[in-house]
Amino acid sequence: MRIGELARRAGTTTRALRYYESRGLLPARRGGNGYRAYDEEDLRLLRQIRVLQDFGFELEETRPFVECLQAGHPAGDSCPASLEVYRAKLAELDAMVARLSEVREVLAGQLAQAEAARDALAGAGPGEPRCELVRTGE
Amino acid sequence: MRIGELARRAGTTTRALRYYESRGLLPARRGGNGYRAYDEEDLRLLRQIRVLQDFGFELEETRPFVECLQAGHPAGDSCPASLEVYRAKLAELDAMVARLSEVREVLAGQLAQAEAARDALAGAGPGEPRCELVRTGE
DNA sequence: CTAGACCTTCACCCCGACGTCAACGCCAGC
DNA sequence: GCTGGCGTTGACGTCGGGGTGAAGGTCTAG
Numbered sequence: 001m002r003i004g005e006l007a008r009r010a011g012t013t014t015r016a017l018r019y020y021e022s023r024g025l026l027p028a029r030r031g032g033n034g035y036r037a038y039d040e041e042d043l044r045l046l047r048q049i050r051v052l053q054d055f056g057f058e059l060e061e062t063r064p065f066v067e068c069l070q071a072g073h074p075a076g077d078s079c080p081a082s083l084e085v086y087r088a089k090l091a092e093l094d095a096m097v098a099r100l101s102e103v104r105e106v107l108a109g110q111l112a113q114a115e116a117a118r119d120a121l122a123g124a125g126p127g128e129p130r131c132e133l134v135r136t137g138e
Numbered sequence: 139m140r141i142g143e144l145a146r147r148a149g150t151t152t153r154a155l156r157y158y159e160s161r162g163l164l165p166a167r168r169g170g171n172g173y174r175a176y177d178e179e180d181l182r183l184l185r186q187i188r189v190l191q192d193f194g195f196e197l198e199e200t201r202p203f204v205e206c207l208q209a210g211h212p213a214g215d216s217c218p219a220s221l222e223v224y225r226a227k228l229a230e231l232d233a234m235v236a237r238l239s240e241v242r243e244v245l246a247g248q249l250a251q252a253e254a255a256r257d258a259l260a261g262a263g264p265g266e267p268r269c270e271l272v273r274t275g276e
Numbered sequence: 277c278t279a280g281a282c283c284t285t286c287a288c289c290c291c292g293a294c295g296t297c298a299a300c301g302c303c304a305g306c
Numbered sequence: 307g308c309t310g311g312c313g314t315t316g317a318c319g320t321c322g323g324g325g326t327g328a329a330g331g332t333c334t335a336g
Contacts, residue, residue, distance in 0.1 A: 004312065014313090019294060033302060035313055055241050059293075077252040086249040093242040097235055103193050104231040111224040114215040142281060152282085157325055171333060172283060196323070283332065289325090301314070306307100 001038045003028075010046045020049065023059060025066060045069055048076040061085050141166075144176045148184045155184070161197060163187065163204060183207055186214040199223050 007014045020026040021036075026045055028036035045066050052062040064085055065076030073079055077086065145152045158164040159174070164183055166174035183204050190200040202223055203214030211217055215224065 002313075013294080015294060015296090018314095033313080035302085053293090055245065075252070075255075077248060078255065083249065083252055083256075086245055086252070090242060090245055090249065093238050093245070097238050097242065100231050100235050100238070104228060104235065107193065107224055107228055107231070110215060111221065111228065114213070114221055114224070117213075117216065118221075140282075151326085153326060154324080156283095173333080174282085191324090277336100279335090281332100281334075284330090286328090288327075291322100294320090296319070297317090299315090302312080304309105304311095306309090 001040075001042075003036045003038070006038045006043060006046065009043060010050060012046070012050065017046070020046075020059070025049065025059060025063060041069075052076075055089075057085070057089065061089070139176045139178075139180075141174045141176070144181060144184065147181060148188060150184070150188065158184075158187065158197070163197060163201060179207075190214075193227075195223070195227065199227070 001009075003014045003017055007017055017026065017028075017036075021028055026042065026049070028038060028042070031037045048065050048069060049059075049062045052065060053059070064079060064081035068079035068082050069076045071079070076082060139147075141152045141155055145155055155164065155166075155174075159166055164180065164187070166176060166180070169175045186203050186207060187197070187200045190203060191197070202217060202219035206217035206220050207214050209217070214220060
């Protein structure tokens with residue numbers, strides 16, 4: 001299998017594959033004409049890379065999984081190094097979610113407070129209180 | 139107050155202030171010598187910008203708040219446009235948290251499964267099962 | 277007088293994961 | 307033998323957001 005076919009079958013581009021190879025992530029054998037030659041196993045490696053990428057892993061973080069498969073293990077996450085990456089990623093996600101949630105709560109509070117202030121002003125405002133149900137914006 | 143003092147008092151840099159001005163976000167009056175002249179009100183605007191930036195707002199998203207203050211309102215979020223930005227940000231954060239949480243759950247499942255597979259192999263493996271309680275990593 | 281703060285403009289940086297040429301080689305079909 | 311479609315390499319561009327750096331000049335405070 002040549003680079004174009006592999007790219008097509010994995011739903012990526014030849015440019016990406018050459019990039020992976022340049023990073024030492026997905027080495028390719030070469031035919032006599034200099035063309036890269038891939039097999040089904042390479043397709044597995046590539047799929048592993050892409051699944052993890054879709055989960056938000058950086059390219060470097062997929063390396064242990066790829067190496068694990070290359071070493072003949074049944075799955076990319078059969079090796080301790082891969083499990084470590086999983087754990088690190090989980091911690092990273094947890095931290096991110098915690099940070100975002102905290103900001104979210106603060107903002108929700110600010111919004112509620114600002115809306116309350118607006119409504120209070122509207123109610124105590126000039127003689128012609130705006131009708132809340134007919135706001136033109138929104 | 140000149141640019142250096144304002145920067146110091148707001149905990150930012152003169153470069154950033156000139157950048158804000160170039161974006162039309164924090165215009166400055168000029169003295170006869172061409173120097174930018176700021177007052178306490180500008181410090182308020184700047185603090186508003188920085189607070190929102192710390193919450194993860196983009197510069198453009200802080201604009202309604204700044205304009206609201208410039209218009210003489212008591213707070214940056216006293217205007218409908220600011221409230222809209224709040225709501226949009228909340229929705230954005232919620233979407234982000236949902237996406238990350240989903241990935242987190244999938245990964246946690248993968249990790250658990252991979253660990254179970256490893257332990258099963260260790261138990262059914264060669265005659266000398268590794269002691270789970272003395273894992274050197276961790 | 278001189279150091280430091282200020283002015284302007286233009287360019288550059290950071291990050292990752294590629295995309296986009298350019299200029300060439302290889303090979304199948306007609 | 308020629309065209310078209312693959313393949314090769316390397317160098318450079320892109321995206322986005324929020325700035326930073328340098329050069330070269332002016333102004334001010336002590």
